[in-house]
Amino acid sequence: MPENKTEEMVERKKAFTTTVDGTVVNRVYTPADLEGLRQDEIGLPGEYPFTRHIMPTGYRGRLWTMRQYAGFATVEETNKRYKYLYEQGQTGFSVAFHLPTQEGYDSDHPLAIGEIGKCGVAIDSLQDMERLWDGIPLAEVSTSMTINATAPIIMAMYIAAAEKQGADKSKLRGTVQNDILKEYIARNTYIFGPTASMRLVTDICSYCAQNMPQWNSISISGYHMREAGATAAQEAGFTLANGIAYVQAMIDKGMEVDSFAPRFSFFFAAYTNFLEEVAKFRALRRMWAKIMKERFGAKNPRSMMLRYHIQTDGFTLTEQQPLNNIVRVTLQALAAVLGGCQSLHTNSFDEALALPSEQAVQVALRTQQIIADESGAADTVDPLGGSYYVEWLTDQIENKAMTYISEIDKMGGALKAIEKGYIQKEIATSAYNYQRAVDSGEQAIIGVNKFVVKEEHLLETLEIGIEVEQKQIERLRRLRQERDNQKVSEVLDRVRNVASSDENIMPVVIEAVKAYATVGEISDALRDMFGEYREPSIL
Amino acid sequence: MHNRKIRVLIAKPGLDGHDRGVKVVARGLRDAGMEVIYLGLRLTPEQIAEAAIQEAVDVVGLDCLSGAHMALFPKVVQLIREKGGNDILVIGGGIIPKKDIPKLREAGIAQIFGPGTSLDEIVQYIETYLRKSDDKED
Numbered sequence: 001m002p003e004n005k006t007e008e009m010v011e012r013k014k015a016f017t018t019t020v021d022g023t024v025v026n027r028v029y030t031p032a033d034l035e036g037l038r039q040d041e042i043g044l045p046g047e048y049p050f051t052r053h054i055m056p057t058g059y060r061g062r063l064w065t066m067r068q069y070a071g072f073a074t075v076e077e078t079n080k081r082y083k084y085l086y087e088q089g090q091t092g093f094s095v096a097f098h099l100p101t102q103e104g105y106d107s108d109h110p111l112a113i114g115e116i117g118k119c120g121v122a123i124d125s126l127q128d129m130e131r132l133w134d135g136i137p138l139a140e141v142s143t144s145m146t147i148n149a150t151a152p153i154i155m156a157m158y159i160a161a162a163e164k165q166g167a168d169k170s171k172l173r174g175t176v177q178n179d180i181l182k183e184y185i186a187r188n189t190y191i192f193g194p195t196a197s198m199r200l201v202t203d204i205c206s207y208c209a210q211n212m213p214q215w216n217s218i219s220i221s222g223y224h225m226r227e228a229g230a231t232a233a234q235e236a237g238f239t240l241a242n243g244i245a246y247v248q249a250m251i252d253k254g255m256e257v258d259s260f261a262p263r264f265s266f267f268f269a270a271y272t273n274f275l276e277e278v279a280k281f282r283a284l285r286r287m288w289a290k291i292m293k294e295r296f297g298a299k300n301p302r303s304m305m306l307r308y309h310i311q312t313d314g315f316t317l318t319e320q321q322p323l324n325n326i327v328r329v330t331l332q333a334l335a336a337v338l339g340g341c342q343s344l345h346t347n348s349f350d351e352a353l354a355l356p357s358e359q360a361v362q363v364a365l366r367t368q369q370i371i372a373d374e375s376g377a378a379d380t381v382d383p384l385g386g387s388y389y390v391e392w393l394t395d396q397i398e399n400k401a402m403t404y405i406s407e408i409d410k411m412g413g414a415l416k417a418i419e420k421g422y423i424q425k426e427i428a429t430s431a432y433n434y435q436r437a438v439d440s441g442e443q444a445i446i447g448v449n450k451f452v453v454k455e456e457h458l459l460e461t462l463e464i465g466i467e468v469e470q471k472q473i474e475r476l477r478r479l480r481q482e483r484d485n486q487k488v489s490e491v492l493d494r495v496r497n498v499a500s501s502d503e504n505i506m507p508v509v510i511e512a513v514k515a516y517a518t519v520g521e522i523s524d525a526l527r528d529m530f531g532e533y534r535e536p537s538i539l
Numbered sequence: 540m541h542n543r544k545i546r547v548l549i550a551k552p553g554l555d556g557h558d559r560g561v562k563v564v565a566r567g568l569r570d571a572g573m574e575v576i577y578l579g580l581r582l583t584p585e586q587i588a589e590a591a592i593q594e595a596v597d598v599v600g601l602d603c604l605s606g607a608h609m610a611l612f613p614k615v616v617q618l619i620r621e622k623g624g625n626d627i628l629v630i631g632g633g634i635i636p637k638k639d640i641p642k643l644r645e646a647g648i649a650q651i652f653g654p655g656t657s658l659d660e661i662v663q664y665i666e667t668y669l670r671k672s673d674d675k676e677d
Contacts, residue, residue, distance in 0.1 A: 115610075318655060319655055320655055535579055
């Protein structure tokens with residue numbers, strides 16, 4: 001066939017692009033597309049700038065941690081789910097707290113009505129935290145906790161519960177999310193204003209740096225921004241801009257960069273556009289390495305390594321034809337693995353309908369195990385490295401994300417950009433464009449705007465009954481009767497005093513939780529000193 | 540048909556922070572020519588009902604993805620009706636199990652828009668509904 005004939009061949013679409021952001025994808029990539037990209041930008045696994053993996057052995061040494069985010073109803077039900085997941089081969093725990101715990105309200109608060117045990121497990125006091133881990137040795141496991149505004153309180157409860165089990169806190173392994181900036185942008189479980197919140201974030205980071213060398217003191221999260229509508233490049237740029245703000249805040253606190261940065265960790269989403277996601281993870285690793293080395297002068301290579309957890313993206317799951325979600329999650333999980341994550345959560349196929357059932361959770365976990373043991377994807381490090389397309393796209397995403405970071409730098413950093421509403425607006429616009437693309441059919445969603453069928457939902461889904469609320473409120477009432485209330489009120493006064501000083505908040509909060517002060521009471525003591533944040537309405 | 544623009548109040552009752560959907564819907568309704576007030580999140584049913592009356596809206600759109608909709612949506616309708624907003628159309632969205640929908644309808648939430656709903660569907664629903672209630676008045 002003559003060459004010009006190929007040129008004229010009709011293609012399915014006028015233009016092929018990456019997800020929503022409009023980067024045009026060419027028909028084919030060749031070495032010419034990599035001109036200008038230096039070989040040392042790609043490098044080798046385990047070597048700066050870590051584009052290909054942070055470890056030279058990749059998953060040949062150790063597989064990623066299979067860590068399913070779970071929590072619902074009361075601690076008893078959640079404890080049972082954890083033990084089930086562990087028996088099924090999960091290798092790390094990840095706690096979902098219900099919204100009242102995340103936003104600093106006890107279960108009997110008027111705003112908590114209808115929310116008890118819904119989005120996560122109900123934790124009001126240390127008593128609940130102790131029961132959550134009944135029969136699970138905290139000295140031996142690795143636990144991630146998705147908690148932000150109330151992170152000091154929940155972290156204190158975890159430490160206290162572990163110590164009650166006889167564990168040494170310096171040996172505890174795990175992660176506390178502790179990323180408040182993205183709460184103002186997307187996730188919305190803030191309580192206090194940005195200044196007070198940044199102080200609490202850095203208090204936890206420096207407490208961990210001094211007392212808990214194996215604990216990740218923050219998990220800087222792009223996931224929720226992506227869920228809120230960010231493109232891949234926005235997720236990368238905005239997350240690292242937040243990361244820069246946290247590193248700077250720690251330096252401003254007087255800490256030396258290599259003393260805390262090795263325990264900074266990250267959290268991203270994996271969408272279904274498989275190769276774009278792989279490129280994003282590779283770009284992120286390279287960018288963070290350069291930022292830490294060049295911008296902050298880190299010397300320890302561990303400070304330069306972007307270590308991260310992935311959750312397959314919840315927004316991409318469809319209520320329509322829910323079994324199709326198993327396929328989406330598989331593609332997303334494979335992108336996470338080929339991208340080189342350290343830890344992975346795979347969503348359950350029924351999550352656009354309800355909280356996941358046990359069967360759906362098992363399929364989700366098995367998806368990871370099949371990728372690990374059957375697919376061969378974990379057998380060589382960065383198998384897509386050197387692909388003309390993937391390397392080109394890695395470079396594209398890095399450039400776009402760096403442009404966002406420069407833009408934010410010009411505004412005076414992430415905090416300023418959030419106060420101006422810049423990041424929120426960018427994300428809202430991308431979300432709107434995405435919906436428009438779905439509505440017009442330009443972005444196909446199988447079962448939603450293409451290959452639609454009439455269907456009845458026959459899936460068994462998990463439900464949280466009203467008895468959960470009653471049980472939790474009764475438990476709280478009994479706790480308030482049985483504990484030493486004089487002691488509680490004294491320690492809450494001390495919490496207020498420390499909050500208004502420069503002292504690290506963690507030791508006094510640990511004391512407070514040990515006296516069985518509740519999440520709501522300690523949050524109220526902090527509200528007394530810090531006030532509450534009200535979001536500006538940004539559309 | 541309405542002479543003035545259709546006025547819509549959009550709000551999130553309860554503690555749920557997932558606001559991608561409401562923000563997209565708010566913008567979509569605005570682009571369709573409606574006047575949209577986005578009240579924000581973490582609101583009590585009382586605050587939403589109060590605002591609906593004060594702003595004299597035609598439509599209230601509620602959204603909840605946390606599973607607290609049964610405790611919150613009916614309460615909003617009840618308070619709006621108590622305050623004299625008898626003609627206000629209340630609609631909802633979020634992660635709402637199918638079996639809850641009849642109960643929500645009974646409580647006065649006229650329509651639930653689940654995941655996968657297009658913006659046009661919501662716009663058309665509101666316009667058709669209000670045109671019908673206008674015809675009744677005539």
